[in-house]
Every structure is written in structure tokens, then in C-alpha cells.
Amino acid sequence: MKMKIALNPRLRLSPFVLVLLALMGIAFVVSMVRYSIGIGAISNLSNAYPWGFWVSFDLYTGIAISSGAFVITSLVYILELDQFRPLIRPTLLTGFLGYAMEVIALLVDLGHPERIWHYFIYQNFTSFLLAIGLYVMIYAAIMLVEFAPAIFERLKWQKLSALIKRFMKPLVILGAVISTLHQGSLGALLLIQPEKLYPLWWTPILPVLFFISAISIGLAMTILESSLSSRYFKRGLEIHLLEKLARGVPYVLGIYLAVRFGQLLLAGDLKYLFSGGLMSILFWLEIFIGAVLPIVLFSLKRVRQSPKGLLLSSIILLFGMILNRFDVSWFAVRHPDPLTYIPVFMKNVKYIPSLAEISVSIGIFSAGILAFGLAVKYLPVFEDPEKELEQ
């Protein structure tokens, strides 16, 4: 049986929380500098590298690791695999916080964060960035509604909670559709730079690859997050559930590999597999760490049934798939060659993120972890939702 976490309404500042608060403080100060004297003051972004660490980490990684929410809700409400119900609230919470962190990060990265509302009045429907912005808002709202019963239960508003639960199935289907489009659109965002993105990555089916890999990331993220929170919050680990999720991973990754290599074959890009120097090395690294190794590990019953094996294997998968997101959005993007005469504003053609740039992302991530901790403390996240209703 699961252990119930003690609901403690009093806040205690543990050293870990203090560290998180300090990191958030640093990010706050750095972003204030950015707002007063410009993005160039805190980042190494340039006219040759308009997008860098922030986009790769906050947008591409942040949205990818939020995909657990649509995967688990779909398993429970569409496929009616009721056994996974206990995993819904933690993954929804992770997903919602991931989206919220992305929006906060965007407010630092955008040149005009005060005009974010332009998304509602000036809309250019050929732009995948517009689509992504709208999907973020719609899906964050859907996740909030899907998670709302946890808040209402805490407030003892059982009727409202029951009302939302009645509409859960159509809501989950809508969420799954929006989420599919959103994950795919992140891949499609790079379709506009065919001559800049290395051919091992650029393909018209980039959105399909992003969607398939997002499912594997969602499964791995759910395993990771359940494993970590079972340790930190000293609650029982739902190992039998995680074992079942893990069983699905090799199938998803198998399809991913088939589509990926099939595409390279059909496009005639197989020649870049070994001739691309650093690009080929990056490709094989992400394929090996993100797909091949996890397929082997998650196929072994011994690995799937040990908490440590599950945790490590999911970390390996996430590491490889996050490398894929970094490759697509940063490492494999070729920028104009430095010419002999380069005007001042084109000078910075080599891009290495600055410490201040990274500290902003780390600060926002810390806020996310803190928010997760607080939510778990004050809301029935890990409790059995059905049980809570009966009380």
C-alpha cells in the first residue's frame, strides 16, 4: 500500500529550498539587467545566433519533458487503462509547470515581452511560432482544468470537482490533439530553415519525428518523476505501474528509429551518416543514447523491475532525446560563414551561452521544482483521487 504524505501547512525552509530560492534570486537580478540594458548584456546571442540556449532548453526541452501529461491522460481516459490513474496528477502537475516555466522564460527571451498580447490581435497563420504560442496557452489551460479537481478537493468543493470529472474524456481528447499539434509544431518550427539545418535533421516529416519521440519522452519523464518523488517525499513507488509503462518504450522508440532511418534512406541523405564530421558524431550520439540504449535497457525484465534500473534507463533516454532537441534547434544549425569584413553587429559568429544566460534558465527551473514541492505539500497530488471523493 502507498504511504500517505503528511500534509503540513507550515512552511519550513530546508537547505535545498534555500538553494532554490537563491538560484531564483540570481535569475531575477540577471533578468532585471536584461530589461534595463538589453539582451546582449546578459547573453551571447547575436545577429548570427538569434536563438540559443534559451530556446533549446526552455522551449524545446521544457515542452518535450511536459509530454508525460498527454501520454498518461490518454492511457487512462481514452484507452481506459484505469491502473495508471495514480500517475495522472503528478504528470499533469509536471506538464503544467513545464509550460508555465516556458512562458516565464519567454518573457526574458522576447525583445518585447510587454507585447505578448499581440499574439491575440495580430495573427499571421503561416507562422509556426504563432501556432506554438497558441498551443501553449490552450494546452496549459486544459492541463489546469484537468488538474483542477485536485485543487477543488482540497477546498472541499466536491460538486465542482465531480462536474469536471464528468467532462474529463472529451477534455482529454481535445488535450491530446492540441498536444500532438504542439509537439509536432516544435519540429515544424525549423522547416523554414532548410539551408541552415544539417540534412541529417532537416526533413519535412520533422513534426512526425517530434511527436513520436515526445511519447517516449513522456513515458520516461513519468518514470523519472515518479521515481524521484517517491524518494524525496518518502512515499511508496508504483513500480508495477512504471514497469508497464517501461514495457511500451521499446515499441515507441522502434517506430521512431524506423521512421528516422527510413526518411534518411528515401531522401538519399544516408551519405551524411559518416561523412559529416561533428554532425555525424552528434547524430549517432543522440540515436545511441536516446533510442538504441533505452530499447535494450527497457527490454530487459531485470532492469524494468528494479527501481534503480528504471530511474537510470529513463535518465539515459531523456539525455539522448534532449540532445536531439539541442541538435535540431542549435548544434546542427549552420549560420553564415564569417566573412573577411564583418560589420560590428555581425561579429559574434561563434556562440557559447554566457553564464548569466544559463543562470536565468536554472532560476526558472528552480522555481518549477519549488512550485512542484509546494503543490505536493498542499494539494492531493499523490492521493488516490477516487478515494478522496468518498471521504
Next chain:
Amino acid sequence: MPDIKQHAFLFDASRCIDCRACMVACSVENKIDMDKTRIWVAGVGLKGIFPRLTRATMVYHCMHCAAPDCLSACPVGAYTKRSDGPVLYDAKKCIGCRYCMNACPFGVPHFDYDKGLVEGAFIDKCTMCPQRIDNGLEPACVATCPTDALVFGERADLVEEAHSRIQAHPERYVDHVYGEKENGGTSYLILSHVPFAELGLPDVGTKPVRDVSQEVMGLTIPVALGWGAVLTGLAVGVQMVNQKKEAQAKQSVDVEVPSEKPE
């Protein structure tokens, strides 16, 4: 030049003497800081062995594409393409996302990295001087060019002019007019005596860069509806199967009771 249907530039790299007067003229005309010019002269340096040395420079600014990728990419529609050529940018709409910079295959739009919220950080790029061309004048860079390396006029005429220059001196030029078909055609045509790659010009092909992106975007609604239908069908199907199973389980438990009475 109101009588012109499609305004265009023709740049002849073999005529450019690297004086950079165009940069100064542009900054003065458009009131831009000298370190943030909308036009820049890129040199490929000296090549070859003395005494046979060659040198080439390229005047680089917005290509004013017929199918602008920046316009396709901008989420808030800050870009417009005027029917007579210029690609214009509206700073009032811009949210500073810098996606246009990623989208432009020529790396043209640039951003104020040194300005905070109060000063306002904007994208900037060449506008083809609409304030001048609407009054019958050439853009500032063209008007100031001392060697006629830059000329301005009706696009169709300039394409013809470029080809006749190549025909007159085939030994001097690479037999290609860059921009005639590149990226679906641009309003900045380039002639060169060295390979175009040496001038820093990308090999973009004749199909507009934005095409694949827009075609995939067109699939959004069909994919959403199709996927929604599939998931709904799946959900309904699973529910029916589960209900049937439950009913069967119930039936097998109470075997004594007939499930239905014939009426």
C-alpha cells in the same frame, strides 16, 4: 519612381570598389547609428598569388524576395510585401521573437541586443527607401554609388540588362544572375566575377524556402480533425468493449437470472 511596376536593384560585384559610401548614405538617409547599418559591404579579401591577385566585395542588404520567408515566419504579421517590391517591417507590431532572423536564408534582419525595455529593442532591415522611391528618387545607396555598381529600376529591364552584360563580357562574369530565380525570385539581382559562394551568398535553390513550412502548416486543420476523430473513435470503441466485458462478467455471475425477458 511611381511608373515602375516592380522595383529592383542590380549589383555588379566587378564594379564595386569597396568605398562603402552606400553604407554612409543609407545611415544618413534612414537616421541609423553608424555601427548598425542596414547595408554592409562584405569583402572576401585578396585571392591568388602576386602579381595575379583578385579581390571581390559584396554589397549586402535585404533581397526583397518575391516570397519573403521573414513574412511567412513572423507570428504577429509585422512584415508586409508591397506589390511594387519592398518588403517592409512594422516595429509597432514586433514582439522581438527573432524568428524572422532564423527564417531569412540571407541573414538580413538584425536586432538591437543593446537596448532595454525603455529604449525598445527592434528588428531592423533595408526598406528600399519607400520615402524616396515614392517621390521618384532612387534609394540612397544607389544614388550615392560612384561606379554604378548599384543601379535601380524596373526588375524585368534589369534582368535583361544583367544578361546583356554577361553576353558582352562572358570572360568577366560568372554566367548567372543571382536573384533572378533564387528563393522564388528577389528584387536584388547580383552579377559577379567570382563564384557567388565566395560573396557569402547561400545556395538556396529556386523554390522559396518558406514553401515546405507553409505546406505543412496547411495540414494543421486536417490533422487536428483526423486525429481527433481517431482518438474519439478509439475512446468510444474501448468504452463499448469494456462495457460489454462488464456485462458479460455480470451475466456469468448470476446465471440463474435470465438477462432479458421476451415481450
